[in-house]
Amino acid sequence: xxxxxxxxxxxxxxxxxxxxxxxxxxxxxxxxxxxxxxxxxxxxxxxxxxxxxxxxxxxxxxxxxxxxxxxxxxxxxxxxxxxxxxxxxxxxxxxxxxxxxxxxxxxxxxxxxxxxxxxxxxxxxxxxxxxxxxxxxxxxxxxxxxxxxxxxxxxxxxxxxxxxxxxxxxxxxxxxxxxxxxxxxxxxxxxxxxxxxxxxxxxxxxxxxxxxxxxxxxxxxxxxxxxxxxxxxxxxxxxxxxxxxxxxxxxxxxxxxxxxxxxxxxxxxxxxxxxxxxxxxxxxxxxxxxxxxxxxxxxxxxxxxxxxxxxxxxxxxxxxxxxxxxxxxxxxxxxxxxxxxxxxxxxxxxxxxxxxxxxxxxxxxxxxxxx
Ligand code: UD1
Ligand code: UDP
Numbered sequence: 001x002x003x004x005x006x007x008x009x010x011x012x013x014x015x016x017x018x019x020x021x022x023x024x025x026x027x028x029x030x031x032x033x034x035x036x037x038x039x040x041x042x043x044x045x046x047x048x049x050x051x052x053x054x055x056x057x058x059x060x061x062x063x064x065x066x067x068x069x070x071x072x073x074x075x076x077x078x079x080x081x082x083x084x085x086x087x088x089x090x091x092x093x094x095x096x097x098x099x100x101x102x103x104x105x106x107x108x109x110x111x112x113x114x115x116x117x118x119x120x121x122x123x124x125x126x127x128x129x130x131x132x133x134x135x136x137x138x139x140x141x142x143x144x145x146x147x148x149x150x151x152x153x154x155x156x157x158x159x160x161x162x163x164x165x166x167x168x169x170x171x172x173x174x175x176x177x178x179x180x181x182x183x184x185x186x187x188x189x190x191x192x193x194x195x196x197x198x199x200x201x202x203x204x205x206x207x208x209x210x211x212x213x214x215x216x217x218x219x220x221x222x223x224x225x226x227x228x229x230x231x232x233x234x235x236x237x238x239x240x241x242x243x244x245x246x247x248x249x250x251x252x253x254x255x256x257x258x259x260x261x262x263x264x265x266x267x268x269x270x271x272x273x274x275x276x277x278x279x280x281x282x283x284x285x286x287x288x289x290x291x292x293x294x295x296x297x298x299x300x301x302x303x304x305x306x307x308x309x310x311x312x313x314x315x316x317x318x319x320x321x322x323x324x325x326x327x328x329x330x331x332x333x334x335x336x337x338x339x340x341x342x343x344x345x346x347x348x349x350x351x352x353x354x355x356x357x358x359x360x361x362x363x364x365x366x367x368x369x370x371x
Contacts, residue, residue, distance in 0.1 A: 226251020
């Protein structure tokens, strides 16, 4: 079959690599479309180099804009591309605007659509990614769930059993394939960091970064932790813009966004990670590094129940208290089912084995069934 895989923003590159590899091993003709949602070298090119991801077959070049502008530009450009390319399947990973845009276009173009990382739900409808998740799942044929809680969410939403496949976490495929290479990187020495004696932090959620009063509180809490251990913040462009001109606490070092291998090395060596990232909650769980999630909800509760993550919210005092507790004790290392480095192969098998004729509960009932 001809299968088009989409990537657009930073976390997509790690998710698409094992899927492309597995589809190619299974003998499919693949195509990689980069929407261009992320475009700075540190937000895009570095991942192609670090992961050995092949150059995109097509680059849509959409760049930044409002949600509507960005989503619409991806849709227009992707529709024009599909018109000529005519794949059997479109595979979309994650929950970014490019994910939803390409899923919608693929479904209307008559392609089968597979959603990698289906079924995650934060329950927070103010989060743009939650809208993207729910809407992408709804228009997808095949829902590739990373964890059992995601399967439960999809069943609860009424999807047909044959649409839902528990395949595990592709981001962990990429992590396990690269962690040893990451450990060889000199980034800790370059930054003057000692393994186990620093804290890594990332912030990029609009709810944290785009509200000065929230960001002030988070920086205050991070600064307080920085009085105990040095804190390093590889700054996503969204937070970088907000930090410009702001007085930063002395224990906090802000650096450019890190490449993948450097960032994995920084996570692996950290005593504690404090983040609002989705993927970082998962990677710290597998690396066995304690993580405090600076949000009030998570779409990845399995990293709390079966990992090293704690959801601590955004209250500065609560964050400082939680950091003090976590720094004072050893963390138990656990790993969710099927986060084993083989999710990409399971995805290829699920696409191969998808039963087009299986009963689809989303189809309207036939007239004779209604009498
Ligand atoms: C996006 C995703 C978010 C994901 C994050 C991963 C959506 C709605 N959001 O958020 O789910 O967690 O990516 O990193 O899709 N910018 C640059 N250079 C770039 C890219 C962005 O400077 O290469 C700046 C631009 O000012 C842009 C802003 O960052 O307006 C936000 O970028 P955008 O892709 O819209 O959202 P993210 O916050 O990156
Ligand atoms: N990451 C990276 N460099 C950084 C920050 C994150 O390579 O400076 C990687 C991280 O290891 C993970 C992914 O980017 O694989 C997570 O992406 P991000 O936090 O941007 O988005 P989210 O997962 O929240 O959607």
